[in-house]
Amino acid sequence: MRLVTFEVATPLGPVERLGARRDGRVADLNLAAALLYEAQGKTRPRERADFFVPSCMLGLLDRGDEALAEAKRALDALEGEPAGPRGERILWNESEIRPRAPLPRPRSLRDFFAFEDHAKAGAARRKEEMLPAWYEQPVYYKGNPREMYGPGDEIPWPDYTRKLDFEFEVAAVVGRRGRDIPVASADRHIAGYIVMNDCSARDIQKNEMLSRMGPAKGKDFATAIGPWLLTADEWDGRIPDLKVRVNGEQWSRSHGAQPYWSFAVMLSHASQSETLLPGDLLGSGAYHKGCGLDLDRWIKPGDEIELDAGPLGVLKNKVGAPKGATHLKYNRDGSYAP
Incomplete structure (x- = not known):
């Protein structure tokens, strides 16, 4: 995977998210995981995604190899123009986001x-x-x-x-x-x-x-x-x-x-x-x-x-x-x- 950190504008100000490059666009990995868990019938898909595929790079690295594998499964499962469990946007064009340092805060x-x-x-x-x-x-x-x-x-x-x-x-x-x-x-x-x-x-x-x-x-x-x-x-x-x-x-x-x-x-x-x-x-x-x-x-x-x-x-x-x-x-x- 090509993992990135990107920033999106929200009514509350800019928010950093963890993503991956895919076919010239950027996929929000946390929301992609939530969508996958919902499709699999898992309970509380958003909370499960927050645990296994956190929305920041350090969080993902802290979860280890299992989290990287879960992120890849979620990325590979995306089709078409998906939306998260609550209608959240998952795929972004590069012109719509601000790229950040992939690891914004190294330890x-x-x-x-x-x-x-x-x-x-x-x-x-x-x-x-x-x-x-x-x-x-x-x-x-x-x-x-x-x-x-x-x-x-x-x-x-x-x-x-x-x-x-x-x-x-x-x-x-x-x-x-x-x-x-x-x-x-x-x-x-x-x-x-x-x-x-x-x-x-x-x-x-x-x-x-x-x-x-x-x-x-x-x-x-x-x-x-x-x-x-x-x-x-x-x-x-x-x-x-x-x-x-x-x-x-x-x-x-x-x-x-x-x-x-x-x-x-x-x-x-x-x-x-x-x-x-x-x-x-x-x-x-x-x-x-x-x-x-x-x-x-x-x-x-x-x-x-x-x-x-x-x-x-x-x-x-x-x-x-x-x-x-x-x-x-x-x-x-x-x-x-x-």
Whole structure:
């Protein structure tokens, strides 16, 4: 399934719903399940649907594999122009809804550094050799899961950066709780995969990394994901050919490059002596030349970025403009340094 979160207008204001892409339209999965249960003669179909196929992505992930299977059965059972048990609308045209980040509120965000050529390019820019430690474990930083953006959203340009960048990544969404998960069974803990843009303020990130900390303010202002979550049963195990387009011009292509560290290894490593939960997000890191830093080519306000991942969809966002011009250099008392 291609799972989405979408927003519809109601007399009480906009409401988020869980859906799935189907024949160019979006189906409300919670209401589709209620319709299926009613057709099967189940008692209290709406309440049953709220339990087995909740109306939000985190709720569905918390219910586990059984909920995903119920959602798929409900989606496959739809015919014609169905209505819910109380006449509710189930199918929507894309022009009638606002797409949101498929996982609007991840429980956590870990972003890895899994592509070897990207790591080598960074070492070369710093005039360093690749550290042996990179080959010993899949390193990551913890990002900010509260600043999430979806398809069509404008990516904010923080006032304090002069070098905003994109990073084209694929992320795995955890679908099953686990701790100290063996690599051999780690794939079973992944609910699906999604396109991710790890937005980066490169000048700020550089200063943070020089102090051997972070990244923090260089990353925490925005992460974009979408357009849908492709469920793991439809994933062939390989990251597809990735293409970056800016204002319609192709800037970069991955040519099928695969990460040195697999998602199974990344997830297993993250789970050592800590518990992973459904809705945790694990980014792969960018492939070599999947970001402006590797290309030495920089986006500007008003640009439209398209991250094309084939079966994972195309994530499109426009770059916003800074509202002012500040910086993040301070005197000890907290006043801005000159």
